[in-house]
Amino acid sequence: MSLSSSATTLRKIIEDPNGFVCAPGVYDGLSARLALAAGFETLYMTGAGTAASVHGHADLGVCTLNDMRANAEMIANLSPSTPLIADADTGYGGPIMVARTTEQYARSGVAAFHIEDQVQTKRCGHLGGKQLVDITTYTTRIRAAVQARKRIGSDIVVIARTDALQSFGYEESLARLRAARDAGADVGFLEGVSSREMCAQVVRDLAPWPILLNMVEHGSTPTVSAQEAKELGFKLIIFPFATLGPAMTAMRETLAKLKRTGLLGLDPELTPQMLFRVCGLDESVKLDAEAGGAAFDGGVDLQEK
Numbered sequence: 001m002s003l004s005s006s007a008t009t010l011r012k013i014i015e016d017p018n019g020f021v022c023a024p025g026v027y028d029g030l031s032a033r034l035a036l037a038a039g040f041e042t043l044y045m046t047g048a049g050t051a052a053s054v055h056g057h058a059d060l061g062v063c064t065l066n067d068m069r070a071n072a073e074m075i076a077n078l079s080p081s082t083p084l085i086a087d088a089d090t091g092y093g094g095p096i097m098v099a100r101t102t103e104q105y106a107r108s109g110v111a112a113f114h115i116e117d118q119v120q121t122k123r124c125g126h127l128g129g130k131q132l133v134d135i136t137t138y139t140t141r142i143r144a145a146v147q148a149r150k151r152i153g154s155d156i157v158v159i160a161r162t163d164a165l166q167s168f169g170y171e172e173s174l175a176r177l178r179a180a181r182d183a184g185a186d187v188g189f190l191e192g193v194s195s196r197e198m199c200a201q202v203v204r205d206l207a208p209w210p211i212l213l214n215m216v217e218h219g220s221t222p223t224v225s226a227q228e229a230k231e232l233g234f235k236l237i238i239f240p241f242a243t244l245g246p247a248m249t250a251m252r253e254t255l256a257k258l259k260r261t262g263l264l265g266l267d268p269e270l271t272p273q274m275l276f277r278v279c280g281l282d283e284s285v286k287l288d289a290e291a292g293g294a295a296f297d298g299g300v301d302l303q304e305k
């Protein structure tokens with residue numbers, strides 16, 4: 001399988017007039033395994049989830065290129081044929097760093113990434129008070145990514161995100177996305193779309209350029225389902241909190257129960273074997289045996305005594 005194959009797969013879906021991508025946000029190996037097991041054909045690596053899980057920090061520009069690349073590489077290689085769209089924040093510096101980000105993501109098996117026009121001390125797009133770089137700096141970032149992609153002969157999909165809506169309004173956001181498109185970006189992403197009308201409008205104003213919808217429930221964007229997004233003309237929809245949100249609720253509830261009762265009270269089917277099976281237990285045991293190893297000859301299930 002060639003290095004760019006999942007990027008090529010994603011490109012084909014985006015170029016297909018009937019193609020549509022619905023990608024749940026994942027932030028670590030287990031959440032990615034669960035999304036794959038649920039049958040999703042594209043994954044999204046959330047930067048907010050990476051900051052929260054890797055560093056225990058808020059989405060405030062805490063993750064470095066190395067943090068993000070390492071997490072993306074691990075996730076992308078759990079199922080190399082499944083395209084992974086990864087957050088690339090601001091590109092982590094000037095044009096030289098944006099080029100490094102592009103090359104490293106491509107070589108790590110990432111199929112697509114988004115770069116935005118916030119300042120380096122960025123924040124989650126659904127927080128207030130965002131500060132932006134000017135349009136020239138933004139298009140320089142996009143150009144650096146597009147040129148790097150071409151230089152290494154990768155199909156990695158460059159998604160141009162603008163955060164300009166909150167401070168500068170729709171027309172400026174449109175101008176920024178048009179400039180990014182002219183600089184060679186493959187997909188547009190208007191962060192924090194604030195109404196359904198605007199959803200339809202941004203798709204129309206930039207047609208036939210493919211547009212991504214970022215579905216952050218309880219953020220700045222009205223709740224739109226994957227089906228509705230498709231009907232509105234979006235080509236891709238990501239749900240950054242698809243696994244982080246429910247994980248947080250479940251962990252909180254179980255921890256409170258442990259504190260209260262001294263027990264977890266987990267579902268009976270949640271055995272260690274079941275958890276590890278989600279994480280490739282059987283494939284690993286098979287691999288060992290096929291190589292002539294005998295470590296798991298007796299299996300891994302508990303024997304009745």
Ligand SMILES: C[C@](O)(C(=O)O)[C@H](CC(=O)O)C(=O)O
Nearest residue numbers: 046047048124125126216240
């Ligand atoms: C898409 C995003 O960049 C992410 O990190 O997943 C975030 C999501 C969030 O924190 O609400 C963003 O929209 O900025």
